[in-house]
Amino acid sequence: MESTHQYLSEHGIRPSVQRLAVMHYLRNNRTHPTADEIFAALRKRIPTLSKTTVYNTLKLFVARGAAIYIGIDEKNARFDGHVEPHAHFRCKKCGKIIDLDVDIEKFLPERFNGKIDETYFYLKGLCEECSFTLSLPRL
Amino acid sequence: MESTHQYLSEHGIRPSVQRLAVMHYLRNNRTHPTADEIFAALRKRIPTLSKTTVYNTLKLFVARGAAIYIGIDEKNARFDGHVEPHAHFRCKKCGKIIDLDVDIEKFLPERFNGKIDETYFYLKGLCEECSFTLSLPRL
DNA sequence: GTGCTTGCAAATCGTTTGCAATAGC
DNA sequence: GCTATTGCAAACGATTTGCAAGCAC
Numbered sequence: 001m002e003s004t005h006q007y008l009s010e011h012g013i014r015p016s017v018q019r020l021a022v023m024h025y026l027r028n029n030r031t032h033p034t035a036d037e038i039f040a041a042l043r044k045r046i047p048t049l050s051k052t053t054v055y056n057t058l059k060l061f062v063a064r065g066a067a068i069y070i071g072i073d074e075k076n077a078r079f080d081g082h083v084e085p086h087a088h089f090r091c092k093k094c095g096k097i098i099d100l101d102v103d104i105e106k107f108l109p110e111r112f113n114g115k116i117d118e119t120y121f122y123l124k125g126l127c128e129e130c131s132f133t134l135s136l137p138r139l
Numbered sequence: 140m141e142s143t144h145q146y147l148s149e150h151g152i153r154p155s156v157q158r159l160a161v162m163h164y165l166r167n168n169r170t171h172p173t174a175d176e177i178f179a180a181l182r183k184r185i186p187t188l189s190k191t192t193v194y195n196t197l198k199l200f201v202a203r204g205a206a207i208y209i210g211i212d213e214k215n216a217r218f219d220g221h222v223e224p225h226a227h228f229r230c231k232k233c234g235k236i237i238d239l240d241v242d243i244e245k246f247l248p249e250r251f252n253g254k255i256d257e258t259y260f261y262l263k264g265l266c267e268e269c270s271f272t273l274s275l276p277r278l
Numbered sequence: 279g280t281g282c283t284t285g286c287a288a289a290t291c292g293t294t295t296g297c298a299a300t301a302g303c
Numbered sequence: 304g305c306t307a308t309t310g311c312a313a314a315c316g317a318t319t320t321g322c323a324a325g326c327a328c
Contacts, residue, residue, distance in 0.1 A: 014302095014307080014308090016301090016302090016307095016308065016309085018308085018309075019308095034292090035292080035293080036292080048309085048310080049309090049310085050309070050310040050311070051292095051293090051310090052293095052294085052295090052309075052310055052311075053308080053309055053310065055292095055293065055294075056294095056308085056309080056310095059294095069213065071210040071211070071213060071261075072210070072259075074208065074210060074216070075291095075292085076292070077213070077292085077293085087248070089251070089253070089255070091253065100248050100251065101248070102247075102248055107241060107242075107243075107245070107260075108241075108262075112228070112239065113267040113270075114228070114230065114264055114265050114266040114267045114269070114270055115264045115265045115270050116228070116262045116263070116264040117263065117264045117265075118262065118263040118264065119260075119261070119262050119263075120211075120259075120260070120261040120262075120263075121258075121259070121260050121261075122210075122258070122259040122260075122261070123247075123255045123257065123258050123259075124255070124256065124257040124258075124259075125253055125254045125255040125256045125257065126253050126254045126256075127253040128252040128253045130253070131252075131253055131254050153282080153283090155282095155283065155284085155326090155327095157283085157284075158283095173317090174317085174318080175317080187284085187285080188284090188285085189284070189285040189286070190285090190318090191284075191285055191286075191318095191319085191320090192283080192284055192285065194317095194318065194319075195283085195284080195285095195319095198319095214316095214317085215317070216317085216318085
């Protein structure tokens, strides 16, 4: 994988210890974390890190197209450091969010006279593990 | 259009002045309003209405499948009283949210071993009016 | 009267803002 | 030294909660 330094640089984002840490976390943990989850995870290595900086940094990343905002969870904003178009699935039992390869391009409406430049495709239901668990007989 | 009374009844929701008003507003104003917008609009006719009731009511509608939650706007929850699957487009200039007929069924992922039971397709960009306005020469 | 519904006030909590301290060139 | 960045504390605002009063059958 491309270095985090280089990835930030390609998006016109000056590196800092905090920014590198947040982006590295996003790109190496495909869990679609909340700002708070990122904060909790990085605080161990960077004890001076503040939640404000995590929020500032995520906002900067999204503005520069280096990360995407995921609105699949009604409670919290979630973020993804992989910006190539793809769909997200959220399990209603375990809460896990999974990336799905869906060719979103080919489903854009044919007759629409505006200009579409962002697409979000969210799916909800039961993930494989949770549907399997539910199908087991009660002990 | 089907009566609001009947629509609520079909979803197992007991009618009340407040519930009828909220659902009638949702089904007759396809603006995908926020709880606050609904509250502000109905307060005129029902001066005793409280925002808590609007929230309670919307939550009940979503739980019973009589309305859907729309997470396209990062600031507020929005609601739609039309529950047949369709996509939503939000103009980044004027903020308007438009319904789009997109056959969501046809682009569900083929190989996915979980169970999908909710789909949300959100598009963002410039609506027809706003892209036209932007293309005009400055006066 | 019993259970459901409403609505007020207060609490909650994710996120933003103001601003002074700090770091990097 | 100057500008960008960080981080603390306070503010904000949408939504939720606790609970007492009101309504319906």
